[in-house]
Amino acid sequence: MAFMSAVRSRRERPAKPALSREWIVAETIKIMRAEGLEKVTMRRVAQALDTGPASLYVYVANTTELHTAVLDELMGSLRTDATDKAAMEGWRAELHAVLHAYSDVLFTYPGLARSALVLRPTGSNALRLYDRILALLLDGGVTAARAAWGVDLLLQRVTANAAEHSKPAIDEAPADVECDTDGLAAGLRGVDPSIAPHVAEHAEELLSGTPEQRTSWAIDALINGIASTPHPLEGAHK
Amino acid sequence: MAFMSAVRSRRERPAKPALSREWIVAETIKIMRAEGLEKVTMRRVAQALDTGPASLYVYVANTTELHTAVLDELMGSLRTDATDKAAMEGWRAELHAVLHAYSDVLFTYPGLARSALVLRPTGSNALRLYDRILALLLDGGVTAARAAWGVDLLLQRVTANAAEHSKPAIDEAPADVECDTDGLAAGLRGVDPSIAPHVAEHAEELLSGTPEQRTSWAIDALINGIASTPHPLEGAHK
DNA sequence: ACCTGAACACCGTTCAAGT
DNA sequence: ACCTGAACACCGTTCAAGT
DSSP states (O other): OGGGGGTSTTOOSSSOOOOOHHHHHHHHHHHHHHHOGGGOOHHHHHHHTTSOHHHHTTTOSSHHHHHHHHHHHHHHTOOOSOOHHHHHHOHHHHHHHHHHHHHHHHHHSTTHHHHHHHHOOOSHHHHHHHHHHHHHHHHTTOOHHHHHHHHHHHHHHHHHHHHHHSOOOSOOOOSSSOOSHHHHHHHHHTOOTTTOHHHHHTHHHHHOSOHHHHHHHHHHHHHHHHHHSOOTTSOSOO | OGGGGGTSTTOOSSSOOOOOHHHHHHHHHHHHHHHOGGGOOHHHHHHHTTSOHHHHTTTOSSHHHHHHHHHHHHHHTOOOSOOHHHHHHOHHHHHHHHHHHHHHHHHHSTTHHHHHHHHOOOSHHHHHHHHHHHHHHHHTTOOHHHHHHHHHHHHHHHHHHHHHHSOOOSOOOOSSSOOSHHHHHHHHHTOOTTTOHHHHHTHHHHHOSOHHHHHHHHHHHHHHHHHHSOOTTSOSOO
């Protein structure tokens, strides 16, 4: 009996679900998780939904709008309220936790970070994250002016980092260039001292640390810089 | 006589220049400057070079390699040595000047920043910039370990900022969404205080300042953070 | 040997025509 | 009224065939 179901073409699911914006977004996320954002094309989504690409345009204006909707949807899965542990350790630990959670989402969906960097997420879920980070900086005693400009810096760093380092999906040239840190490390260690003397001298420092150590340090550096750097529109008195 | 030249099809330039990697890169840059990186397709470049797309594959392996070559070529046009003015004002001013120059290049070629963020430029011109920034941080008395990790932070910020804000070429939806700051400003000012209370309260601070002020402040904040944040692999003594 | 026409396997988006 | 087949105008990349 079981093998017969393969023959009942295009009626697998009972009464193919009515198309809707929500359904399209959900299917898009499923494909993105499995195959990366670059595989999420109008045609690919339509195929997964058992229809033609034209049908999607009834619910989404274009590819960019679809990506934006997906991004905001995923940001909704983010818990911006603190874990108990982080809350006990103070605002700084909470900030690390929130940014780490955001970073995790970006790394989970290959390609998502790249689009987040350009799309300027503006949905309510993105706004919530924005608000949470701002609140934590203010909690930490950072001036409102500095905190306001600082939020961008923190989110941009996390997003850009994910965009740089998240795998470009599944398929890639395997052996022609040593994929990640290896190739870079070799390149950096063997650098010509006559064209980049300082890089050559400090190759070890440039390559040191785990990604977690570097990320954590970067966030601290950002927080410290934000908190301590005078804001040009801030009353010079005080 | 002049109008006849339009008839002399495909022989405008005297003896169509022999195809070469350099020529392809040069033509690519010309197209990118005029129309943005997204218009630089293999087919488009081939057409400008008066040949078929297949011919390009004799000189470049694929689109990514072409983009990488272009990026490094453009970084060569960057003057990383200081201007006299900046040099007189010290390492910090020089750092601002170098990063500003890099930023200018990224803004000149729409789409370039987006690819720079992902391509991890590794050519000798990129290395020179990297080296210059590292040198300036060390000049400023920043620990080698902190400076080494800080270079990434500075370059990433400038690149990500250009990727976010550089125009997506020429064509875009003109009236449906208020293009830039206007739409964002309206959205931020009218934000629902019940879902983002802090954002609502500090909308003015979030939107304040010119792009130049914000960029300059960000770089200072980064420098200050890098200089003052303890590095996890740095001897705890000292 | 070097180059390339033509094809393959894709895209996003539109719109006239169907239900 | 709502949906979609089929077309339009593109892509990157390959490879057999030509010079």
